[in-house]
Amino acid sequence: MNAANQTIYALSSGSLPAGVAVIRISGSEAMHVVKSLAGSVPAARQATLKTIRTRNGLILDRGLILTFPGPASFTGEDCAEIHIHGGKAVVAALLAELSLFEDCRFAEHGEFSRRALENGKMDLVEVEGLADLISAETEMQRRLAIEHAAGGLSALYEGWADRLTRARALIEAELDFADEDDVPGSVSDLVWSDMERLRSELAEHLAGGDFGEIVRDGLRVVIAGPPNAGKSSLINALAKREVAIVTDIAGTTRDVLHVDLNIDGYAVRLYDTAGLRETEELVEREGIRRALKTVADADLVLSLAEIGQPAQTEFPGFTGRVIKLGTKADLRAGANGAYDLLISSTFGHGLAELHQLIINDLRDRSPSLSLALPSRLRHRTLLKQSLDALSMAVSFDSQGLDIRAEHLRQSANSLGRITGRVDVEDLLDVIFSEFCIGK
Ligand SMILES: Nc1nc2c(ncn2[C@@H]2O[C@H](COP(=O)(O)OP(=O)(O)OP(=O)(O)O)[C@@H](O)[C@H]2O)c(=O)[nH]1
Ligand SMILES: [K+]
Ligand SMILES: [Mg+2]
Numbered sequence: 281m282n283a284a285n286q287t288i289y290a291l292s293s294g295s296l297p298a299g300v301a302v303i304r305i306s307g308s309e310a311m312h313v314v315k316s317l318a319g320s321v322p323a324a325r326q327a328t329l330k331t332i333r334t335r336n337g338l339i340l341d342r343g344l345i346l347t348f349p350g351p352a353s354f355t356g357e358d359c360a361e362i363h364i365h366g367g368k369a370v371v372a373a374l375l376a377e378l379s380l381f382e383d384c385r386f387a388e389h390g391e392f393s394r395r396a397l398e399n400g401k402m403d404l405v406e407v408e409g410l411a412d413l414i415s416a417e418t419e420m421q422r423r424l425a426i427e428h429a430a431g432g433l434s435a436l437y438e439g440w441a442d443r444l445t446r447a448r449a450l451i452e453a454e455l456d457f458a459d460e461d462d463v464p465g466s467v468s469d470l471v472w473s474d475m476e477r478l479r480s481e482l483a484e485h486l487a488g489g490d491f492g493e494i495v496r497d498g499l500r501v502v503i504a505g506p507p508n509a510g511k512s513s514l515i516n517a518l519a520k521r522e523v524a525i526v527t528d529i530a531g532t533t534r535d536v537l538h539v540d541l542n543i544d545g546y547a548v549r550l551y552d553t554a555g556l557r558e559t560e561e562l563v564e565r566e567g568i569r570r571a572l573k574t575v576a577d578a579d580l581v582l583s584l585a586e587i588g589q590p591a592q593t594e595f596p597g598f599t600g601r602v603i604k605l606g607t608k609a610d611l612r613a614g615a616n617g618a619y620d621l622l623i624s625s626t627f628g629h630g631l632a633e634l635h636q637l638i639i640n641d642l643r644d645r646s647p648s649l650s651l652a653l654p655s656r657l658r659h660r661t662l663l664k665q666s667l668d669a670l671s672m673a674v675s676f677d678s679q680g681l682d683i684r685a686e687h688l689r690q691s692a693n694s695l696g697r698i699t700g701r702v703d704v705e706d707l708l709d710v711i712f713s714e715f716c717i718g719k
Pocket of ligand 1: 506507508509510511512513514525526527528529530531532533534553554555556607608609610611623624625626627
């Protein structure tokens, strides 16, 4: 039997020890394995308490067994779950026992999901959404992931692909009858006005990808400014721990450091960087080079300056938003209009207001209340291809109908590749390698 047909098993629950551990089994041998371990196969989808024994009759543990005969299972194959006590030795003993069954082996990364995809239980966007759901750490990441995992986005793409395909069919029908004089032009007009509408829907959706990626990967906020402005003190104050070294020596920070924060349910990755100044010192220069590169890749820059000093507003290669922060406000009284906000990391002043500025920035970026947004480069690339093909189809009146129909076909194909309806075999290894074992 080749590897793809073998029955697979893995620990699907989290790290051990734990109260309960769940071992999942999928494949044609699943029911045979359950019968051998538990003496009989419990009724489908009913948790049943069983004594689990080795093939020599020794008791391994007692636990719940659930069976899901295919195709009504996660993978579409015969599946079983064994819920045992989550002790390391208990789980090791059961996994060792499972390895003795013929045509059974330990699952690879994401192999359960891969089988679900191959058996048509999920499409590619749903599979990616599931991976994101499992790794979601903030509420907004969870909400975005569930849109993908639960099929919201797939339905949108399939609806659009169907619309493109129907339009192409109508255009091709018109081509077939082109010799006959009595074909009304109005069908074609209706098709093209609908395609024009679809083009703006697609463009709007694609534009939401910036925000989708920010929700999924986190907003990149970079702290920048001259040496001793208090950059490292700020990252420490926001992280509530000593992430970075703070001294009164200018040029303390050299490497780029970061912490992940959860601000109002959004993932925010905050970077501390080397102080920006002219210097001949080799290590510091390298630090500054890295700082500027990090700034260029930022979504939002916090430009720090000690109160009284001007805050830098322009950074090479960065066109996004800059928030000017006057630091060490405790040293001098009185606000100065040159800053967006005055803070004191030492005393915690202004930090709540800074949180609010970051939240406002995120809200400004959000295209809509819905999180049915593309969130990966893969989605964006294919959406862009789909949009480009559709734009070609609608915007050149002079080209032949057959060419325009071909553009419609290409546009639908690109959408089909997002959900995996159209050839994606080469992509699968990359996508599933992100998964943990047991998913
Ligand atoms: N009074 C006061 N001092 C501060 C405050 N924030 C930082 N400092 C002091 O300013 C000095 C420099 O702080 P750092 O956080 O190391 O500054 P930096 O911008 O990271 O400096 P480099 O890494 O050298 O670029 C330290 O002595 C801090 O204790 C503040 O809010 N109030
Ligand atoms: K310093
Ligand atoms: Mg520093």
